Amino acid sequence: MRHRLRSAVVGLVLTTLALASATARAEKIQIGCTATSDCASAMVAVDEGIFKKHGLDAEMVLIGINSNIPAAILSNSIQIGGPTSTVFLQAADGGLDLVAVSGASIMNKTSNDAIAAFVRNGITINGPQDFKGKKVGAPGIGAFLQVLFVKWLVEKGVDPKSVNFVEVTFPTMADTIKSGGVDAVLTAEPFVMRMTNANLGTVGARYAAELARTEPIIFYAASREWAEKNPETVKKFRAAIAEAAPIVNNDREKASAAIAKFTKQPLELVKLTTPNSAEPVLKPEQLAWWVDVMSAQKMLQSKLDLKKLILD
Template identity: 55%
Template sequence: MTTIWKTALGAALMLTALSSAGWAQTAVNVGCTATTDCASAAVALEEGIFKKNGLDVTMTLIGLNSNIPAALLSDSIQIGGPTPSVFLQAVDGGLDLVAVAGASSTAKATFDTAGVVAAPSANIKSPEDFVGKKVGAPGIGAFLQVLFSKWLIDSGVDPKQVNFVEVTFPTMNDTLKSGAVDAVVTAEPMMSRIIASGTGEVAGYFLEKLPERRPAIFYASTREWADANPEAVQAFRTSIEEAAKIVNDNPEKGRQAIANFTKIPLDVLSKMKLSVSDPKIEQEQLDWWVATMNEQSMLQGEPDTATLIQK
């Protein structure tokens, strides 16, 4: 065998080894609802960041945030974007889930990216006006419904006097327009769409007085999957950190990625702020959520938050 052929054979064997080992792509299906909170995952997919880090990622649109824990448990998705309240209630109910990365969090500059939007005919002008009204929320016990309830409590209104029903983000405009509900607890990009259509008007921004960096969404998996795939978890975190910087520095790329994922028209997204992408998730943040949920008697036990973030 000539030197040239030996060199060629060696190179071929090296490429084979790389493609079967170091370049192997781990398949991960990421499930999120139709909000801007998972913009970092959408951008990481759109910009090829996941692929660069060895992940073969697909994204699945989930109708209700409260469905995400069940989707994780069934392995129809490997990573999901639950709200902290949905995550903590699932853990409280016995599901072994862990947070693997941050997705979005509250910030003073983006308090108006979520709110409660009421039909003009409902004549809702203050928190007291919600008593006896029917309010649609994208999951009972999800981020928006819990913080809207906290806003009511802080305003002296018992949320038990409000009739909550689950309404998916894509159907909120039609549900409000039909009169099936008096108001919807919603977020961008759906909020701008409802207001632009004339179906509803903002009756309150319940995120306005929240502390900074309270997670709205974070990425989670089952502990079993995370323990079995430590390299994939690290690659996912690395990808989300890179993508979060793009979302925060270049919102247009974030909007385009969200449009491609949710199928919401780009002209609607172009008129709104994006949620702040925050790739870190910390115990103190979960502790705040536990305290907020305990205020509403939403937890039976006391979750050990120190064990709920994958190392």
């Protein structure tokens, strides 16, 4: 009896030491994203212990404006970030040596229907022409929502220069609209529903639905130097994201809980909106449309080699 007890104690101690050792060996990384569902695969990987399972001690960091993510990556404030396709390409065009390490989210009918130009009370928008002379808030100049909106304006025959764009973070959009600081904001669910329910205004345009694209919205990126020095960490990160993506797409409860926790939005509100589709696979040709659109908007000055921008 005493022998069995001693063996059990020894076994418990060894198990505890093994778990402690595994925790100690876990590589610490910080992942920066804005308050949207586009990085839901990373949020779920944190919440469900998937990163830990793959040997990573990962922490999610909330970034106010997407265009700040490349600088945060290069300063090593975060090791991996979730820039929009447009922010990433503009940063690469500007000489920042970033590389995509995994896909995060893509456009589809659900995500496109969730995007809107939300207009404050007292402003009437009957068509694209009515945005002329208006002050429009975007979650980053050159960010995904703003570039799409400019593309939509051009297709509708409206000069984008006739619109005054300013930066407004997602968490401050409701207050900015309420105070009259802007005439409209470029946003998405659940922010649209939240502002609608608060009687702050109405949807002026569902511009992404009209464009109906299927390209990447956000993907995970790192500095090339960090990614090349840490190939095993990147491998573990990719494996964790690939495991978490199906949960985002198929388990609404777990996905909503993770999104609400990170974005600090009410869980019941988050549950009302389907998360943007998670897609861990990213190919160079998926960025070609973005390059064409951004070049037309004179956002890119150089010819980017898309194959070099995605880590093998």
